[in-house]
Amino acid sequence: MRTRQEISLNYIFGVLSFRNRSTPKVLFTGDNIFKMVSALIASSVIIILGLMGYELVTGSRISIETFGLGFIVGTVWDPAIKRVFGALPLILGTLTTSAIALFIGFPISLGVALTLSEYTPKKLSYFFSFLVELLAVVPSVIYGLWGIYVLIPFLRDNVYLLLQAAFGFMPLFSGPIYGGGVLTGGIILAIMIIPIISAVLRDLFSSVPSSIKEAVISLGATKWETVKVVMSYARSGILGATMLGLGRAIGETMAITMVIGNKFKVLPSSLFDAWYTMSAIIANEMLEATYDSYISALINVGLLLLVINLTVVVLARLIVWRSLRMVRGIMRE
Known part of the structure; x- marks a missing residue:
């Protein structure tokens, strides 16, 4: 029942x-x-x-059909008389200022990230991390204004004079000092990318399993030796964070436009000389473009800038993703 x-x-x-x-x-x-x-x-x-890419390709069609690959390797930009356009100096200017920014900004970012993740108490680390991330959202035009009224006078009257006195025999540090120029553009970009790289590196170092640090310390390693192990463990992520900063530097417009001098030439005479970047020439000349091939050439510059920037950012994301996945896999084990 x-x-x-x-x-x-x-x-x-x-x-x-x-x-x-x-x-x-x-x-x-x-x-x-x-x-x-x-x-x-x-x-x-x-x-x-996809729509952005389509519009850029469509808008640059006249330039592509007229100049072809010569637009990328051309060194003449003459919209007034010859109506010939070449973007190689613009590409070199963009890559040079971005390289200077990385050369200056990466060591500082690495030091900030290590200090916040390894040497600072947690409460202070959270506070200073917030301040670092706050710098990343400051509008670029504010950096540009600060560069014009504060950074350029300081560098021109102090730092650049010392550099020229010490290394004036080298072509890179010779010639007249204008204040604005290639080196100033690289410095302002470095200041802008430091918060980005620092934030990514701090998160990367914090994600390293504590078991690895404890194992190294148990073997009698010093704090600095432990930090070296952490950096070695996260080396692929460090590269990815650096490339993220490079992507920001390449795509920056307003700040670099306001301090670089905006002078088209194949190569500058020194790091103190004025030059041009891809984003700066678009910002300065788009409203002045009065005929189709001129407008198309500027849009073609934008297309090249998009391709370069997307390539850098995608590679950076892949590298960071691979590093974080490796860290999580070890933590599961």
Whole structure:
């Protein structure tokens, strides 16, 4: 004989199974709607990027058909008389200022990240990390204004005079000092990318498993030796963070436009000389472009800038993702 409780449970399970068989599947449930909306939002990024690329390719069609690869390797930019356009000096100017920014900014960023993650108490680390991240959201035009009114006079009247006195025999530090120029542009970019690289490196160092640090310390290692192990463990992520900073430096517009001098030439005479970047020439000359091939050439510069920047950022993301995945895999073990 079955008990009354067993009969009740069988009855409930029977009703539920009958309901599952008889109730049709509802397509527009809350979960399905959320999935569709999320997929739409995620795909919108790809759609927008595709539309941007399409518009840039379409807008630069005249320049591509007229100059071809000569636009990339050309060294003449003459919209007034010859109507010939070459972007090589612009590419070199962009890459040079970005390289200077990395050369200056990376060691500082590494020191900031190590200090916050390894040497600073947690409460102070959170506070100073917030300040570092706050610097990353300051508008670039503010950096540009600060560069014009504070940085350029200071560098021109103090630092550049000392550099020229010590290394004036070298072509890089010879020639007249204007204040604004290649080195000033690289310095302002370095100041702008330091918060980005520092924040990424700090998170990367903090994600290193504590078991690795404890194992190194148990072997009698000093604090600095432990830090070296941490940096070795996160070396691929360090490279990725550096490339993220490089992507920011390459794509920067307003700040570099305000301090670099904006002078088109194949190569500057020194680091104190004025030059041009890809983003700066677009910002300065787009409103002055009065005919189709001129406008198309500027759009073509934007297309090249997008390709370079996307390549750098995608490589950086892949490197950082690979490093973090390796860290998480070791933590699971």
